[in-house]
Amino acid sequence: MTVPHSDTVEDLLRLHAPQVLGALVRRYGHFDAAEDAVQEALLAAARQWPGDGVPANPRGWLIRVASRRLADALRAEQARARRERTALRLEPRETRAAPAEDDTLTLLFLCCDPVLAPAARIALTLRAVGGLTTAEIARAFLVPEATVAQRISRAKAKLRDRPFHPPAPRDRDARLASVLQVLYLIFNEGYTATSGPALHRGDLAGEAIRLTRAARRLLPREGAVTGLLALMLLTEARSAARTGPDGELIPLDEQDRTLWDRAAVAEGTALVEEALTEGPPGPYQLQAAIAALHDEATGPDTTDWPQILALYDVLVTKTPDPMARLGRTVALAMVEGPEAGLAALTALEPGFPHSHRLTAVRAHLLERTGAHTEAATAYRTAARATQSLPERRYLQTRAARLSG
Structure with a gap:
């Protein structure tokens, strides 16, 4: 097989990683150990595939190697007889045909197990399925990074020896709501990256759309x-x-x-x-x-800003998401003027303790009122608060323009 470019290998690994983890967990359980085994298989592939070529069935190759790693890890725990017996059943098998249901969806529902608190379900899924770092998840939630790290660690501990079962009818709606929230957060991170040199991470946005399409085929x-x-x-x-x-943000x-x-x-x-x-x-x-x-x-x-404002009026009664209220404030300003928007922003400040977005909206509304000095100051404050380089450059450019 033709030796692939390294980007192709990286793309393949990113595509198959959650599916391989889902397959291992669905077959064997042991979420935490399975995740470690998958990481080892990914490292092995990253070393071998660029030189040897990508195997005909890359997903099957990864599952086979990860299964071996998982079996080895479980055998090493001699102190626990039950795990040793489980390990004896984990000898690598010939690659099986992919199941009808995407293993990534299996992993999504596992991460949304009712035994976990809602925030832990979302954080674990973003980490295991979305591949986001702890820092990126923290920014998505507007909470400290240490809090997210604790949630992920505790979630893994609870799932360590818990077998996967499809959601029962009585908790299906709650499980589905949690899965959809996770997919939405993954998409948002892809559409507007919270850090780094690129505004858009097409891989994450595309993966979120792919998984949501799969969910819609099932439902x-x-x-x-x-x-x-x-x-x-x-x-x-x-x-x-x-x-x-040049990668600059265009509103x-x-x-x-x-x-x-x-x-x-x-x-x-x-x-x-x-x-x-x-x-x-x-x-x-x-x-x-x-x-x-x-x-x-x-x-x-x-x-049609009046219609958009009317929809936001309904939306804010359906969700506690502070971004919905911020969006309504923008719509209000477009309908009733920037002064009305600025008056509404004050009540939203407690919902944005670590985010630049409210300050950026305030800067824009101040600019529309003609308060250019105050707007430039707000733009610079927002620029310092964002970790996204395109957003930072955009906000700095707006400030510089107003400062002459």
Whole structure:
């Protein structure tokens, strides 16, 4: 087989890692030990594949190597007879055909086991399935990094010897809600990376969309799943227009809308209409409807801001997410003027203790009122608070422009 470029190997490993972990956990349990075994298999592949070529069945190769590592690890624990007996059953087998249900979804539901607290389910899934670092998860949750590390460690400890069972009917809705929240957070990290030199991480956004499509195939009449997929498609459709030739951030009202993916917009809009017929609208359906209004507008001046504000008024009654309230404030400012938006921002400050986003919105509204000195100061404050280099450069540029 042709020797692949290193990026191809890295892409393959990123694609298969959660599926391999899901397969091991589904077959053998031992979440924590399985995760270690998968990491060892990934390292082995990273060393061997660039020179030897990618095997015909890379996923099967990884499962086989990880199974060996897991068996070796369990055998080493001689003090526990039960684990030794389990290890005897873990001899590598010939590669099996992939199951009908994606093992990544199996892993998602495992990470959302009711034995875990909601915050721990989400943090563990982002780490195991999304591949995010602890710091990235902390920023997504607006909580200290140490808190997230503790959640992940405790979650792994609880799942260590717990066999996987599909969710029972009585807890299905709660498990599904947790899974969808995780997918949404993974997508958000991909669409607007919280750190690093790139604004957009297409691998994460694409993986979130892929998994949400898979969830919808399993649950085709679930309004929340349909709404979340619509929201992702309508949002990702703008990605090509969000950055300039040098990677600089371009805000929504300045984007070249001819660069938007109209096929994704059409699919997302159709899904919104479908989702709104599948029971009372929840947060994902409402956010998708807002995104559809943005995407259907030919420009900033034709955006239906009164309708967007009306949808936000409903959305904030459905979710405690502070970003929903911040979005409503922006819509309020577009309908009633920047002064109304600035007055509404004060009440939102407790929800954004470690985030630059509220300060950036304040800077924008101050600029619209003509308070350029105060706006420049707010832009610089927001720039210091973000870990995203494109966002930082954008905010610094706005501040410099106002400062002459």
